[in-house]
Amino acid sequence: MQVFKAALKTFFRHPIYLLIYVVWLSCMGLFMGMSVNDVQSEEYVQRPNVAVIDRDGGQLSAGLKAFVLGNSVPVEVDDTERALQDAVMQERAHYIVIIPEGFSTSFAQAAAEGKTMPVLQTVVSTQSAEVTMMDNLVDEYLNVARTYTLALPDAGQDQVVTRTDAAMEHAVDVSVVQIAEAPPVSNSFLLYLQFASYTILLSIAVCSAVVMSRFGREETRRRIGSSPIPQASVNLQIAAACFVIMLVCWAFVAGLGLAVFGGKLVGVGTDVIAAAIVSLFCYSLFGLAFGFLVGQVTSNELVMNAASNITGLIISFLGGVWVSLDLVGEPIATIAKFTPTYYYNEALHAAFDAAGGGFTPQVFANLGIVCLFALAVFAAGMAISRWKVGRMGAWNASSTKPSLQPAA
Amino acid sequence: MAIVDVRNLVKRYGDVLALDHFNLQIEQGEVFGLLGPNGSGKTTTINCILQLLTYDKGEIELFGQPMKPTSYDLKRRIGVVPQDVAVFDELNVRENIDYFCGLYVTDATERRALVDEAIAFVGLEDYAKFRPKKLSGGLKRRLNIACGIAHKPELIFFDEPTVAVDPQSRNSILEGIQRLNAEGATVVYTSHYMEEVEQICSRIMIMDRGESLACGTKDDLVRMVSTGEKVEIEAPDLPDGTLEALGGLPFVRRFSHDGTTIHLLCDNGPHNLANILGVLQERAVVFGRVYSEPPTLNDVFLEITGKELRD
Incomplete structure (x- = not known):
């Protein structure tokens, strides 16, 4: 256990790394998580600014105008080209309905004769849910009016408008009912765990790479190799120490998240939380493998830090930690699928899926891919390790200063 | 063992x-x-x-x-x-x-x-x-x-x-x-x-x-090596024939005089210096500092491995 103890001592003698990569980055994750509003049951009503230009002056157009303005924030806009453009450009009006001259008459005729219905001119300044909703309401009003025109052929347009207004006033009462089996998703905890991919990768990779590089120095290997400890035992003890380092980082990050956001997880199934924590564990394995790779490539701490930071930033970005992948272009979204962070995030979202999260097949599939990434990176590290031994042998052939033989 | x-x-x-x-x-x-x-x-x-x-x-x-x-x-x-x-x-x-x-x-x-x-x-x-x-x-x-x-x-x-x-x-x-x-x-x-x-x-x-x-x-x-004993003697005024007499000693391999010092390279032997000084006294040569260096390990090393520079 001598090697194991020395490896752990080496790790704990780098408090700055622990402070920056484990504690500080975890705190950043906490701040990000806390900045998200978890409350989802609040009523959310926002009405768009709407202007109606009635060039028709008929009864139907008057009814439509009254309906639209009654369901929006009315805005007065002059019926000139310049005024309309300014209203749109300055976003004074989000939605403008222009009812053309003769609309009421042609609407009634088209409805009675089954011809194509006349269309309204609409101008949209900012596409939003509210504007889309308003557009749907206008269509719905005209559909109802068309139905009454067909159903009451002898009725005047004033009656059609009256009945349409009455019909449009009917609304279905909607209430939000909390179902026990569909727990609320804690966006705070989810965001924290997403950011934790960056924290975990950096902390585990840098700390384990530092330890591995210390034992990988040629003269140190020579000294240990000439001792009565089998090389396999030495390697196993170093691996065990790095695994403990990984566990420490993982436990700290996961524990801190649960401690801070635990209150917001009341009602969330333990299987969902467990699936999320297991996802983080699988991603930690990737961090460990990456640390091994970096430890084989360089023993320069500055390079280790730079490599881990740059890689961490890139794959976190590609994994959707910094910017949602919905907002990036198709090429980047495609590249993202070649990073483990993408599958880690997919696993997290599957675990928190309101329609049935926890340990679902989708979670297992994504975590399997994350573990395969870890295996691939570890294999690359092994290949580099072997290549380095071979390269040192070749170099020594010219200087006849020997290299060490590969670990048994 | x-x-x-x-x-x-x-x-x-x-x-x-x-x-x-x-x-x-x-x-x-x-x-x-x-x-x-x-x-x-x-x-x-x-x-x-x-x-x-x-x-x-x-x-x-x-x-x-x-x-x-x-x-x-x-x-x-x-x-x-x-x-x-x-x-x-x-x-x-x-x-x-x-x-x-x-x-x-x-x-x-x-x-x-x-x-x-x-x-x-x-x-x-x-x-x-x-x-x-x-x-x-x-x-x-x-x-x-x-x-x-x-x-x-x-x-x-x-x-x-x-x-x-x-x-x-x-x-x-x-x-x-x-x-x-x-x-x-x-x-x-x-x-x-x-x-x-x-x-x-x-x-x-x-x-x-x-x-x-x-x-x-x-x-x-x-x-094992042929490198012999080096002898140096300060003697600014050297009478004619003295250097030749030293060179005639059987164990002396090389000899020279640079105006102030006699340089001799000798085979290894137990009484080289005494014999050399005997020749100088016979000819009443006034000499100063006498320096004798037997072959060192460095001489041995250079003779065996060669003097060319290595990488």
Whole structure:
């Protein structure tokens, strides 16, 4: 256990790394998580600014105008080209309905004769849910009016408008009912765990790479190799120490998240939380493998830090930690699928899926891919390790200063 | 009994022959010096003996038993002090020695005593809590040695332990090696520094290009080479015929006079200087300082390995 103890001592003698990569980055994750509003049951009503230009002056157009303005924030806009453009450009009006001259008459005729219905001119300044909703309401009003025109052929347009207004006033009462089996998703905890991919990768990779590089120095290997400890035992003890380092980082990050956001997880199934924590564990394995790779490539701490930071930033970005992948272009979204962070995030979202999260097949599939990434990176590290031994042998052939033989 | 017995060792790096049917026998209690220019195969030899390198052919026995990569009982009796300082920057002096000693000695109580002894041996008592980065180059070298000897090995390999070390530290290291030898350890010492090898080694091997070129005591080696005794005598006024008379002595190989000093190169012999001074007195030559230098190990080394520069 001598090697194991020395490896752990080496790790704990780098408090700055622990402070920056484990504690500080975890705190950043906490701040990000806390900045998200978890409350989802609040009523959310926002009405768009709407202007109606009635060039028709008929009864139907008057009814439509009254309906639209009654369901929006009315805005007065002059019926000139310049005024309309300014209203749109300055976003004074989000939605403008222009009812053309003769609309009421042609609407009634088209409805009675089954011809194509006349269309309204609409101008949209900012596409939003509210504007889309308003557009749907206008269509719905005209559909109802068309139905009454067909159903009451002898009725005047004033009656059609009256009945349409009455019909449009009917609304279905909607209430939000909390179902026990569909727990609320804690966006705070989810965001924290997403950011934790960056924290975990950096902390585990840098700390384990530092330890591995210390034992990988040629003269140190020579000294240990000439001792009565089998090389396999030495390697196993170093691996065990790095695994403990990984566990420490993982436990700290996961524990801190649960401690801070635990209150917001009341009602969330333990299987969902467990699936999320297991996802983080699988991603930690990737961090460990990456640390091994970096430890084989360089023993320069500055390079280790730079490599881990740059890689961490890139794959976190590609994994959707910094910017949602919905907002990036198709090429980047495609590249993202070649990073483990993408599958880690997919696993997290599957675990928190309101329609049935926890340990679902989708979670297992994504975590399997994350573990395969870890295996691939570890294999690359092994290949580099072997290549380095071979390269040192070749170099020594010219200087006849020997290299060490590969670990048994 | 030979404590180290290497027979017909062959080691190749691709097309390069690093060791060519190399033989080496070291007796118990010796301080054996392994001399050779860069790339001569010294470190390769040690690494093969320690089973850190595979080799193509040959047999290696330590303490009368075949040495294999899994000969852990034999490895337990060996100590290694590598050329570069191989310690952990994160551990202090005591922890470093304890770590490397712990690879050999598992009992913590026994180890504590050994670590204390090693610290005292290299004189690092005042620095036991210091980390290597705070130590000077000489102190680091001493720590490097302590890490290799703390478990009291019977056979110790020192691979150029005094490279880039100040004279005081070098002297301390050499004295330490002699003390270890006096306490019963057999020492294999590689170095570039002839004076060090002359000072501490009972037997010396000069090797080059993977071959043993000469092996024996210092006197044995000196006798092997043609380089003779150099004699210089200050004599500004030299009467005619004196230089020729000196040149006529049977043991004088070369002679010259640069206006102030007579330079003579002689075969090795017990009475060279007395005979030369006799000739000068016969001719009433007034002379000043007389300087006589018998052949050194450096002369031997240069004659055997050649004077051309190496990589």
